[in-house]
Amino acid sequence: MNQTETLLQRRERLLGPSVPTFYRDPVELVHGEGVWLWDADGRRYLDCYNNVAHVGHCHPRVVAAIAKQAGTLNTHSRYLHRGILDYVERLGARFGHGLSQMVPVCTGSEANDVAMRMAQAATGRTGFIATDATYHGNTALVSQLSTRRPPVGGYAGNIRLVPAPGGDVDAEAFASSVARAAQELEEAGHGLAGLMLCPIFANEGFPDVPPGYADAAVAAVRKAGGLVLCDEVQAGFGRVGSHFWGHELLGIAPDAVSMGKPMGNGHPVAGVMTRPDIMAAFRGAFGYFNTFGGNPVSAAAANATLSVIEDEDLVTKARDVGAYARERLAAIGHPLIAGLRGRGLFFGAELRHADGSAASDATADLVEAMRRRGVLLNRIGPEGNILKIRPPMVFDHGHADLMIATLTEALDEVAP
């Protein structure tokens, strides 16, 4: 390492250019505990953003489970091991709609890549529909569902992106777009394999869609013979507070559910849960095996995370603390705050100027002002004007108070 090289320069030298960071002056983190993170200078931050550390940074039960299993056995699932079976059994009890079998993988991207092939295997068709403001992962296939940058060689013909829910896109408009896209895929010879959606439309800026919103769209998918794939990477494991899964909140019956980030509290664990008929079609079509997927340590991390969610009653807590925090957010009454969004511990505020235009720059400044004050959060939405608050699930009333007090100050700084 060059003596005069900064940490950021070193990062660019070793990881390459344009590797995303958070904040204009990125934070170097060295320690985490519960909802708290510490930087290299010993400064403490209230973490209002990280959903991967779902049950709190470095939760002692998850750490102990990982350490114990890593010291006992870690090998792949071509040998038999009860860890992954115990986990799927427990998790399966959390699902309805006949979803009872899982393909264990390592990342949400792998999960969605598998879910899409499940839909292809079950339907014999290849086309997919997603929204035009989404992100479901980064494999070559799954990244076709993202509009961020066109793939080399152009978009594949079997993908249709429909206008995202929210704004003028009401349930009827959404259903019409989905039906039209299915029709186009049929006419183009691809046919509809499935609709992939995040049931809280997280990357779309979590618009305030009511339960039942997607019913007509789902009906259109079924009519066209496609499957409904729910990406619960962001919504799942009790994040929304009122339910364990986002699709329960939305009120739809998915054919396959992808899970990722929060599943192992940071350990690379992910999976796809589906019905036996779809699993059989997938297993018949693909000789799928994932070396690290469902290994004993990953299963131990996932089992411990689920135990903590249950034993610390974190879903109820997400509901109550989330409701409290949104109430207090509404009470701030700053003119930039044009509306609240979200459910449970995935919520935020939409920032608009008096003329109704999106306050994108002010939102960006606010995120930085919060970071300077020791509170980590971020922003999202097509216009980047939606404050995104998504803390570890052990976030309590006191943490919410601190966040709101800091936000009040920061808003006054950014837009006095």
Added chain:
Amino acid sequence: MNQTETLLQRRERLLGPSVPTFYRDPVELVHGEGVWLWDADGRRYLDCYNNVAHVGHCHPRVVAAIAKQAGTLNTHSRYLHRGILDYVERLGARFGHGLSQMVPVCTGSEANDVAMRMAQAATGRTGFIATDATYHGNTALVSQLSTRRPPVGGYAGNIRLVPAPGGDVDAEAFASSVARAAQELEEAGHGLAGLMLCPIFANEGFPDVPPGYADAAVAAVRKAGGLVLCDEVQAGFGRVGSHFWGHELLGIAPDAVSMGKPMGNGHPVAGVMTRPDIMAAFRGAFGYFNTFGGNPVSAAAANATLSVIEDEDLVTKARDVGAYARERLAAIGHPLIAGLRGRGLFFGAELRHADGSAASDATADLVEAMRRRGVLLNRIGPEGNILKIRPPMVFDHGHADLMIATLTEALDEVAP
């Protein structure tokens, strides 16, 4: 759990049908240590197969590193953290050919998916060449390189599979096929983005190809403007004994190298190392981010694994013990053993009947006979007649003696 359900039935109920297992009577493993594995009945097995537990099952230094970092901080790389940078710096020193920057991911499949898109980004073309007896992973894109089962909707037009090295396919024939495939891709309008190869052709049955074998094929790829992508998931990290990387043994200069399985001794860690110019093209073309990729715990596992390889001099050990084991394997002199293959601690024997036909069934029986005698290994190759021996790198002369003694007995049982 149903009281009368067997473990295999339970596995099928929860993971679905046709999930691959090893052995006719699959082993339920509960503990591992070094080259040893124990089953649920307390029986000990000599592990001659598992390359994921590269420095030995449950190596205390790797376990301690994982436990310590999991209890300190585990978050994603949008925050700054020195762990992944230290690792890439150390690993980069192991590479020549200007390879110095890494994309950290979680699985070998993700690594190859990224490597293929690097080639597309750097060349602006989309076509790929691989061998017709290979396997490079299981994302939708990467599985197109496998002939195992056709994807739903058929193979993509941008893939050409050429006859695998070995048998009649000498260096010249291999190069001709590659040149012809590149020409076809050009004529079909895809152009050649890259050739993907495992430098020891592991899944092709690790034929005995000499250094320089791939030179003409590589020249054909370069002439067509494509990149050379090396999949070191099986060959890398000193496995071949004589060199740290398989591509050094083969004597080629890759443009990107994918790594996986052994990298974190079982922790889901993988990556792609490439040159800054290719990384810049990739980063310019794709807004790639991997939540779990390069996280502090994964980096700690990878750093500890690399330290053990270095401090226990495991590459030299792989060379010496591998040479010794092959010598003893040759000395068995059983008529079924038609030839030896491999290098370092990735080796095996080809089994053929007196009439020259592949002894596929006998090889299958031998694998089972070894398992019954407490030694785990497997078979590979297009005809399944090549014994595959690939133990953790802490395999020593005594372990080799035990394996050879057991193999001698098992051969006598299978083909007296």
